[in-house]
Amino acid sequence: MAKFDAVQLTEVSISLPWGIGAAKWKPDTTERSAAWELYVELVTRIAVQPLDADAGLVREALNSLYSLFGSTREVLRTAGPKVGASKESVGGIAIAVLNHGLRPFLSKWHPILQEWEAQKPQGVSAVAHEKGWELEPILRQELSELRNGLEAYAQALAKIAGISD
Numbered sequence: 001m002a003k004f005d006a007v008q009l010t011e012v013s014i015s016l017p018w019g020i021g022a023a024k025w026k027p028d029t030t031e032r033s034a035a036w037e038l039y040v041e042l043v044t045r046i047a048v049q050p051l052d053a054d055a056g057l058v059r060e061a062l063n064s065l066y067s068l069f070g071s072t073r074e075v076l077r078t079a080g081p082k083v084g085a086s087k088e089s090v091g092g093i094a095i096a097v098l099n100h101g102l103r104p105f106l107s108k109w110h111p112i113l114q115e116w117e118a119q120k121p122q123g124v125s126a127v128a129h130e131k132g133w134e135l136e137p138i139l140r141q142e143l144s145e146l147r148n149g150l151e152a153y154a155q156a157l158a159k160i161a162g163i164s165d
Helices: 029-043 058-079 090-117 126-131 136-161
Strands: 012-016 021-025
Touching: 012 090, 012 136, 029 058, 029 090, 029 136, 058 090, 058 126, 058 136, 090 126, 090 136
Parallel strands: none
Antiparallel strands: 012 021
């Protein structure tokens, strides 16, 4: 028996940012399992943890966010078509988060940061170079705002997986 088979299937209501909106449905065990896998992938990333102004590199946070594309694709591929692609399905929600939440953020910031990194003088550490970038505080602020949306996504996944109310 799969770990979610013994759990009573109940209707869930979720609400997500980035224009995704709200959804209400009764997820099946396949969706619950996929939601759990996506939840674990999401909440264990540096990018969804608060990043203090003096901590870490924003490059690491961007790389962590980018890797969510691959892990989400893998979870959805493995789960198969039962996870769906509609607004009221785990698959549809995961795809919408990638396309409406992460993709715009990464499309904006990845090339800008990459251009700054290419200007790093020899002998200067990556940390010192990044801290010297005038756009670094703006990127950190926008990363914090994105993180708020990702927290809502994580809460929705937890609800779908049946590990929170």
